[in-house]
Amino acid sequence: MSSKLTGQHDPLVRKLTGLGNLTDDDIGALRSLPIRERHLRAGTLIVIEDQLISECCLLLSGYACRHKVAKDGSRQIVSFHVAGDILDIQHLFLEQADHNVQTVTDADVAFIPMNALRAVVESNPSMAVALWRDCLVDASIFREWVLNVGRRSAAERIAHMLCEFAMRCESAGLGAASELTVPMTQDYIADATGLTAVHVNRVLRHLREQGLIEGAGRAFKIADWEGMRRFADFRPGYLHLAA
Amino acid sequence: MSSKLTGQHDPLVRKLTGLGNLTDDDIGALRSLPIRERHLRAGTLIVIEDQLISECCLLLSGYACRHKVAKDGSRQIVSFHVAGDILDIQHLFLEQADHNVQTVTDADVAFIPMNALRAVVESNPSMAVALWRDCLVDASIFREWVLNVGRRSAAERIAHMLCEFAMRCESAGLGAASELTVPMTQDYIADATGLTAVHVNRVLRHLREQGLIEGAGRAFKIADWEGMRRFADFRPGYLHLAA
DNA sequence: CGTCAAATTGACAAGGCTCAAGTGCCGTGG
DNA sequence: CCACGGCACTTGAGCCTTGTCAATTTGACG
Numbered sequence: 266m267s268s269k270l271t272g273q274h275d276p277l278v279r280k281l282t283g284l285g286n287l288t289d290d291d292i293g294a295l296r297s298l299p300i301r302e303r304h305l306r307a308g309t310l311i312v313i314e315d316q317l318i319s320e321c322c323l324l325l326s327g328y329a330c331r332h333k334v335a336k337d338g339s340r341q342i343v344s345f346h347v348a349g350d351i352l353d354i355q356h357l358f359l360e361q362a363d364h365n366v367q368t369v370t371d372a373d374v375a376f377i378p379m380n381a382l383r384a385v386v387e388s389n390p391s392m393a394v395a396l397w398r399d400c401l402v403d404a405s406i407f408r409e410w411v412l413n414v415g416r417r418s419a420a421e422r423i424a425h426m427l428c429e430f431a432m433r434c435e436s437a438g439l440g441a442a443s444e445l446t447v448p449m450t451q452d453y454i455a456d457a458t459g460l461t462a463v464h465v466n467r468v469l470r471h472l473r474e475q476g477l478i479e480g481a482g483r484a485f486k487i488a489d490w491e492g493m494r495r496f497a498d499f500r501p502g503y504l505h506l507a508a
Numbered sequence: 509m510s511s512k513l514t515g516q517h518d519p520l521v522r523k524l525t526g527l528g529n530l531t532d533d534d535i536g537a538l539r540s541l542p543i544r545e546r547h548l549r550a551g552t553l554i555v556i557e558d559q560l561i562s563e564c565c566l567l568l569s570g571y572a573c574r575h576k577v578a579k580d581g582s583r584q585i586v587s588f589h590v591a592g593d594i595l596d597i598q599h600l601f602l603e604q605a606d607h608n609v610q611t612v613t614d615a616d617v618a619f620i621p622m623n624a625l626r627a628v629v630e631s632n633p634s635m636a637v638a639l640w641r642d643c644l645v646d647a648s649i650f651r652e653w654v655l656n657v658g659r660r661s662a663a664e665r666i667a668h669m670l671c672e673f674a675m676r677c678e679s680a681g682l683g684a685a686s687e688l689t690v691p692m693t694q695d696y697i698a699d700a701t702g703l704t705a706v707h708v709n710r711v712l713r714h715l716r717e718q719g720l721i722e723g724a725g726r727a728f729k730i731a732d733w734e735g736m737r738r739f740a741d742f743r744p745g746y747l748h749l750a751a
Numbered sequence: 752c753g754t755c756a757a758a759t760t761g762a763c764a765a766g767g768c769t770c771a772a773g774t775g776c777c778g779t780g781g
Numbered sequence: 782c783c784a785c786g787g788c789a790c791t792t793g794a795g796c797c798t799t800g801t802c803a804a805t806t807t808g809a810c811g
Contacts, residue, residue: 418766419766419767460767460768461767461768461769463767463768463769463770464766464767464768467767482775482776483776
């Protein structure tokens with residue numbers, strides 16, 4: 266189960282060293298965390314609202330999202346996640362899940378017992394700071410999403426979401442933002458922006474006509490990064506990425 | 509400046525003991541934090557986006573909000589705060605502000621040097637857990653706001669926001685949720701829900717006609733708590749209040 | 752009593768939703 | 782190798798919720 270010799274922990278180590286200064290000791294502690302690895306098909310639910318959580322889930326490859334469901338059954342995605350992201354670190358100190366976590370594509374995930382993680386946090390202050398900082402960045406992104414969904418037009422919302430997603434992929438080491446092909450369906454984009462899939466489709470056509478994105482159907486990418494950034498009012502300070 | 513003898517620290521102590529088990533030692537450390545107290549008029553900006561932050565602001569009385577501004581100048585409020593709330597704990601580990609903080613009413617606030625707070629966190633693990641937990645609850649509320657603004661009708665949004673606000677006031681010791689008179693103007697409600705003030709006015713009239721709220725003009729309160737809860741789909745689990 | 756911010760109301764416009772039909776793509780099974 | 786089924790994408794027509802603009806009223810306070 267434990268695995269000091271393989272590279273399973275690498276995405277996590279990469280992520281956390283980007284968040285703070287980890288000592289060799291910290292990294293050793295990270296690498297000795299017990300891990301249960303799983304391959305999941307697209308659309309698999311990992312965390313379900315109201316569940317009691319005892320394991321922390323780390324995304325090793327693929328994409329995932331967190332979402333909540335309204336009274337009428339409609340879904341609101343509250344964040345997307347890429348390789349290296351910790352999907353439910355909030356359960357370090359909150360027992361009960363307040364939202365669902367689901368894979369968007371096929372994905373490899375690693376489960377770490379929350380107790381083991383709590384133990385590492387207690388004995389490694391700089392690890393605690395890195396993880397705490399990760400929580401704070403998460404919260405900052407949620408704030409930007411409230412603005413995005415609350416005060417931007419449909420086209421701006423979608424453009425902003427795409428800019429953020431591309432930049433986070435780039436910073437996770439998945440390649441240049443301008444080369445990324447978007448992995449989610451128009452349904453996912455709709456649920457993330459508070460729109461309907463039909464309207465997302467129309468907006469994407471519009472963005473394509475403006476030359477801001479390119480590529481047909483479900484395989485498109487950002488064609489004019491600077492134009493998109495300006496159109497979407499994307500100011501990435503809120504991602505708090507290392508300079 | 510320091511003030512072991514006065515009750516200035518009490519709202520903070522109240523808040524944090526609700527978040528975790530603090531030892532006498534922790535509370536002593538809290539009470540010996542240096543504090544600079546100020547009275548602020550309604551509408552005063554406390555934190556401004558992009559600023560570098562060196563002090564933490566605690567709300568002692570009155571109400572405050574955090575907000576972001578879109579390209580076109582429109583404003584999105586991302587959270588409201590009540591007495592006892594820590595307004596910018598995120599700057600414990602994020603240097604730069606990604607949003608503004610502003611008083612909604614006249615308010616008393618206390619500024620604590622961020623360094624002093626970091627020192628307390630380092631030497632008092634249970635304090636760290638309580639503050640970390642506070643950050644996690646904050647984030648959970650932001651997620652709910654994304655759902656609120658993204659997937660609920662205007663009336664449901666407003667009703668939900670009012671339910672949350674009332675319940676948080678109650679849990680902060682400001683009196684029963686059903687007795688609270690709402691302190692913000694229709695402009696604030698609009699900016700918090702992603703609507704216009706005109707439409708908020710129309711919706712409030714509607715809610716009044718339904719008997720869900722009562723009271724004229726700027727002084728109204730929830731008249732039918734159970735009805736509001738049901739109408740707004742308000743399930744307070746996401747507030748992670750102590751049982 | 753004047754002033755100013757907030758609330759209120761009406762008429763009209765528009766952005767985004769709903770419903771419905773049709774297309775393209777890909778994996779599966781015969 | 783082809784037919785089939787399913788899912789995602791695409792497009793159109795009409796409607797509805799909410800926004801815009803503008804005028805008026807109300808209430809608090811000096």
